[in-house]
């Protein structure tokens with residue numbers, strides 16, 4: 572049974588640690604609904620780009636704290652953690668955990684995590700209530716970070732949610748771009764599947780969670796069709812009217828250590844919680860709707 576989606580939460584002030592692809596899209600969507608948005612970037616060039624979009628950005632490279640945290644966090648009601656953790660932990664928490672804990676206005680924290688916390692399921696289904704079993708260093712760091720965010724706000728009135736995101740795609744970052752750029756590859760590893768998620772659906776889910784805060788809750792954020800990545804490339808080629816590249820056997824494919832780590836685990840993400848608890852219906856339930864929408868908009 573699904574619940575009715577709640578309307579957009581009352582406008583507040585979001586601070587996004589890491590105004591990257593997802594953070595910026597969320598910022599733009601919220602600003603369209605009357606929110607104030609600020610956040611952190613690592614480079615001076617990105618500061619100007621953010622402020623051109625109406626986002627107040629501050630320099631934060633994870634090595635030292637923000638210059639003026641009291642003023643930076645004044646009035647912040649919602650916070651998105653979008654910076655990947657280092658071996659030392661989450662840079663935002665390391666430098667600003669105490670500042671954020673003492674905030675009188677903060678209500679909601681969303682932490683962007685990854686399904687690597689489940690470890691390898693050999694093609695089986697991974698549900699949020701499953702015991703995490705990360706194998707990769709990446710997955711272990713994420714689980715530590717998820718838990719650190721929750722622990723930091725236990726006993727406060729701030730509600731912390733973790734979102735385990737499948738492969739993010741959207742305008743400017745998808746198989747269509749790879750095909751157009753000539754960088755698309757089909758890596759053939761029999762039985763290997765991945766979920767993915769359109770960035771518009773991520774923002775929809777984050778906003779739905781803001782309307783229904785639930786401290787310690789974890790959500791798989793994924794589409795409804797785990798499939799080989801080659802299927803997506805072939806479909807993008809079909810949409811663009813070009814021949815797909817020849818498949819390369821996994822064993823002989825040149826892959827970055829990060830990509831190899833993705834291929835070393837195989838799971839299908841269960842996403843019932845998104846509908847049952849957040850009332851979300853995905854706009855792009857599979858890559859087919861997602862790529863068609865991107866193509867229509869470009």
Ligand SMILES: NC(=O)c1ccc[n+]([C@@H]2O[C@H](COP(=O)([O-])OP(=O)(O)OC[C@H]3O[C@@H](n4cnc5c(N)ncnc54)[C@H](OP(=O)(O)O)[C@@H]3O)[C@@H](O)[C@H]2O)c1
Nearest residue numbers: 589590591592593613632633653654655683685736738739
């Ligand atoms: N991409 C995926 O498919 C995927 C899947 C699951 C989870 N995730 C995770 O979900 C989050 C959002 O993903 P995304 O693709 O939207 O991320 P993204 O575009 O890479 O944005 C991450 C942001 O964090 C900043 N950042 C990175 N390391 C930092 C550090 N050490 N100190 C300070 N800032 C730092 C980046 O700055 P710069 O712009 O200067 O790099 C960027 O603003 C990330 O944590 C990502 O790892 C991604």
